[in-house]
Amino acid sequence: MSKEMEFFSFLLEQYAQHKHTTADLVLRNWDSLGITDYIFNMYELYHSESIDNAFADIDKLTNLHQANCNK
DSSP: OOHHHHHHHHHHHHHHHHTTSOHHHHHHHHHHHTOHHHHHHTHHHHTTSOHHHHHHHHHHHHHHHHHHHTO
8 A cells, every 4th residue: 555545544534533423424425526636646745744734625625625516
């Protein structure tokens, strides 16, 4: 498993815990919004900063895409 995939798995699990849900539901949501690959590709930034910053960025990204889907 690549270091990027290991970190993505870690991030997914931690984000799910942060949101009081499951990783499966988080991943389904990200997939439905089309942001999973973007989050995966943010490895360089996300792994080098506070995980809370990554969570805040993901929250913004999720909210933006959900708002665009509701238009």
